[in-house]
Amino acid sequence: MILFTNASILGTQTADIRIDGETITEIGQGLDPAGAEVIDATGLIALPGLVDLHTHLRQPGHEDAETVLSGTKAAAAGGFTCVHAMANTTPTQDTAGVVEQVGKLGKKAGYAYVQPVGAVTVGLKGEKLAELEAMYESRANVTMFSDDGMCVSDPVLMRRALEYVRTFGGVIAQHAQEPRLTEGAQMHEGEVSAEIGLAGWPAVAEESIIARDCLLAKHVGSRLHVLHVSTKGSVDIIRWAKGLGIDVTAEATPHHISLDHTRARTYDPRFKVNPPLRTDEDIDALKAGLADGTIDTIGTDHAPHPVEAKDCEWGAGAFGMTGLETALAVVHKELVAPGLLDWADVARVMSTKPAEIGRMADQGRPIAVGEPANLCFYNPDKPVTVRGKEQNTKSTNTPWEGMTLPGQVTHTVFRGRITCREGKVTE
Numbered sequence: 001m002i003l004f005t006n007a008s009i010l011g012t013q014t015a016d017i018r019i020d021g022e023t024i025t026e027i028g029q030g031l032d033p034a035g036a037e038v039i040d041a042t043g044l045i046a047l048p049g050l051v052d053l054h055t056h057l058r059q060p061g062h063e064d065a066e067t068v069l070s071g072t073k074a075a076a077a078g079g080f081t082c083v084h085a086m087a088n089t090t091p092t093q094d095t096a097g098v099v100e101q102v103g104k105l106g107k108k109a110g111y112a113y114v115q116p117v118g119a120v121t122v123g124l125k126g127e128k129l130a131e132l133e134a135m136y137e138s139r140a141n142v143t144m145f146s147d148d149g150m151c152v153s154d155p156v157l158m159r160r161a162l163e164y165v166r167t168f169g170g171v172i173a174q175h176a177q178e179p180r181l182t183e184g185a186q187m188h189e190g191e192v193s194a195e196i197g198l199a200g201w202p203a204v205a206e207e208s209i210i211a212r213d214c215l216l217a218k219h220v221g222s223r224l225h226v227l228h229v230s231t232k233g234s235v236d237i238i239r240w241a242k243g244l245g246i247d248v249t250a251e252a253t254p255h256h257i258s259l260d261h262t263r264a265r266t267y268d269p270r271f272k273v274n275p276p277l278r279t280d281e282d283i284d285a286l287k288a289g290l291a292d293g294t295i296d297t298i299g300t301d302h303a304p305h306p307v308e309a310k311d312c313e314w315g316a317g318a319f320g321m322t323g324l325e326t327a328l329a330v331v332h333k334e335l336v337a338p339g340l341l342d343w344a345d346v347a348r349v350m351s352t353k354p355a356e357i358g359r360m361a362d363q364g365r366p367i368a369v370g371e372p373a374n375l376c377f378y379n380p381d382k383p384v385t386v387r388g389k390e391q392n393t394k395s396t397n398t399p400w401e402g403m404t405l406p407g408q409v410t411h412t413v414f415r416g417r418i419t420c421r422e423g424k425v426t427e
């Protein structure tokens with residue numbers, strides 16, 4: 001039995017929280033500590049365990065960058081109790097066998113619920129549909145499908161995929177990038193790319209696919225989720241689509257709401273990501289979108305890469321950055337501190353909504369008696385300087401290296417088990 005005392009639940013009501021087995025069994029003032037492990041949570045914000053719809057765990061195939069074990073330890077350190085493992089592994093998560101294997105590795109690790117995402121097309125090649133139904137019917141019970149890393153750019157395939165998942169209530173998560181408009185692209189197309197002479201990735205390459213996919217989702221009456229929205233135009237299109245009643249949800253990443261394209265002036269590939277870091281105007285639009293509900297979720301797009309893929313010149317660097325262990329503190333800094341979101345909103349965008357979109361019945365639940373004990377405790381008054389080498393992820397490609405973020409996840413509880421204690425992942 002565990003008793004967290006004096007926690008600030010969603011930043012408002014202060015109470016003790018008792019956990020017995022895998023369940024929250026009591027919430028109230030001055031609960032009896034007899035027989036319990038007592039953890040003083042004074043000054044800590046209690047949130048439901050965070051849910052990430054966008055994590056790259058890299059196993060199978062890229063275990064030098066991350067494994068399910070190291071990635072879920074990073075998740076626990078970041079306050080997450082559920083991560084959706086993206087399909088761009090080797091082999092690709094495009095069969096029932098591979099998604100079941102990833103799910104099993106998650107259970108064995110025990111640090112967070114690992115829900116595999118299935119590929120939309122075989123080998124992410126964009127040529128023919130993967131066995132979506134077999135992945136849905138497998139023990140991994142896949143309902144979210146994505147070719148993330150690649151765009152399902154063929155409109156006919158995208159239409160078929162949307163139609164297919166509609167039959168079982170699934171969702172297609174799109175990496176929106178028109179490939180012909182981004183050939184050779186290295187960073188956001190704008191004044192900085194012109195100044196430093198790197199090939200640009202225009203906003204329209206993202207926006208045109210999002211607009212098309214919203215219209216396709218409307219046409220076939222299916223469900224679309226837009227990954228890593230990065231431009232103001234995209235936010236405007238999604239707001240418009242929602243206004244028409246189209247079944248679309250959208251994600252923003254911690255890096256796209258906090259870092260801009262001027263970082264490329266460093267030529268440090270740590271800032272190289274797909275879609276690229278954009279402008280201040282885009283950042284403001286993403287924040288406004290999160291505040292008004294146009295953007296539904298924060299997804300980390302945790303994308304670990306081995307040292308040799310980042311310790312090189314910009315052009316040769318891989319796209320992607322780590323994010324699980326810094327996500328909540330970045331959200332605190334960029335959205336809560338300026339008053340755009342309160343902690344209840346943070347619970348919505350980082351837990352409740354992602355759990356809903358990913359159809360995770362046991363996750364994203366309210367902090368209440370009888371609910372599964374998936375919790376995250378955050379100290380908003382403990383500034384931490386980010387050091388990639390000290391993180392739990394196997395990779396060090398954090399764009400916040402050396403920067404100070406305002407707070408720290410102190411404890412994470414996954415199904416009644418403490419997976420992170422005083423900022424350290426448990427054994």
Ligand SMILES: NC(=O)N[C@@H](CC(=O)O)C(=O)O
Nearest residue numbers: 056148149273274303319320
């Ligand atoms: N975001 C990235 O820049 N990279 C991701 C793929 C992706 O999310 O598109 C990766 O797998 O490394």
Ligand SMILES: [Zn+2]
Nearest residue numbers: 148149175274
């Ligand atoms: Zn992507």
Ligand SMILES: [Zn+2]
Nearest residue numbers: 086148149301
């Ligand atoms: Zn991704």
